[in-house]
Amino acid sequence: MKNYIGLIQEQGMWSKLSDKLYGWWDAIILRLPNLALAIVVMVVFFFIAKGLSAVLRKIFRKYLKNQSIRRIIVKIIYAITLVIGFFIALGVMDLDKALTSLLAGAGVVALAIGLALQGTLSNTFSGIMLSFLPKIKIGDYIETSEHSGFVHEISLRNLVLRRPDNQYVIMPNSKFIEEPFVNFSLANRSRIAVTCGVAYGSNLRQVEQLVKDAIASEFEQKVGERIEFYFTEFGDSSINFMVRFWTEFVKKSQMYDAQHKAILLINDVFAENNINIPFPIRTLDVSKEVLDRLGGRTGE
Incomplete structure (x- = not known):
């Protein structure tokens, strides 16, 4: 008797399960046209997003010079277009309740994601800020x-x-x-400094004039710009100076090239006028007793 009751209960469970599955199957069959239409909607919005992005890129190239801003705006519009297509597809499938639940849970999910990805979100907002920085x-x-x-x-x-x-x-x-x-790219022209030294006893006024003339012959100074020359210190073996002048450069290699030319000019003009650029010299003061002692050892 117990086995018979158990068999009836098991048959009832399988009957309920089969009825549920048949119900789902019928629902799927009935919604196939809506599903197909929803897929078409997503495909259409995908191509709309692609085409809109291409059109916006062409427009922004003409009116928006900052390339990074163009990229950010195009990506945002592309994502928004796809999201709109997704919501329309849910509406076509009569999933209004699912859409409402999705929107309701989006806030909680966004909060959880925000807490878990604080570093990533910080980088994202920083990237947006960098893109819009002039x-x-x-x-x-x-x-x-x-x-x-x-x-x-x-x-x-x-x-x-x-x-x-x-x-x-x-x-x-x-x-x-x-x-x-x-x-370095914000300004077309910047000022460059070159340092050097001349030997003690040199005609300093002549040195100043020669260096200024040499720099002026190669680097044109525009209105409001000038070549600046300053003797900076009495060094161990030379009187040191610094010359500053303006030239065009927007990257480091151009700055190095200008310094290279200036050093060659200064070296050449000093060589032509017999002005010495000294190297470090160390003078040893040795007493007579030490010299005599060394001389005695040499004699041995």
């Missing part, structure tokens, strides 16, 4: 306390620098934005 853009030559190079990419997570040796430095946006940096 003082830095892709192609600029910048120098931080540790690295220098050309800005290759500004993403939502990292800033990528291409160093002069063609190696790439990838640093988190949050770290970069908190540290000071020098952007």
Whole structure:
């Protein structure tokens, strides 16, 4: 009797399960047209997002010079378009309740993700800030306390620098934005300093005039600019000076090239006028007793 009752209960369970499965199958069959339409909607919005991104890139190239800002805006619009398509697809499938639950749970999920990914979100917001900063853009030559190079990419997570040796430095946006940096590309012209020294006894006024004339012959100084010459110190073996002048450069290699030319000019003009650039000299004062003692040893 117990076995018979158990068999009836088991048959009832299987009957309920089969009814449930058949109900789901019928629902799937009935919603197949909606599912197909939802897939079509997602595909259509995917191509809309692609086409809209391409159109915006062309428009932004004409009216928006900052390449990093263009990339960020295009990515945001692309993501928003896909999200809109996703919500429309849910509506087509009559999943309004699921959509409501999804939106209700989005806040909780966003909070949890925000707590778990504080560093990532910090880099993301820093990347957006960097993209909209007018003082830095892709192609600029910048120098931080540790690295220098050309800005290759500004993403939502990292800033990528291409160093002069063609190696790439990838640093988190949050770290970069908190540290000071020098952007050589902001100004077309900058001032360069070259230091040197001349021997004691040199005609200092002649030295000053010769250096100024030599620099002026190679580096044109525009309105408001001038060549500055200063004797800086009485050194151990020379009287040292510094000459400062303006030239065009937007990257370090151009600065090095200008310094190279200036050093050659100064060396040549000193050689032509018999002005000595001394090397460090050490004078030894030896007493007569020591000399006599050394002489005696030599005689032995």
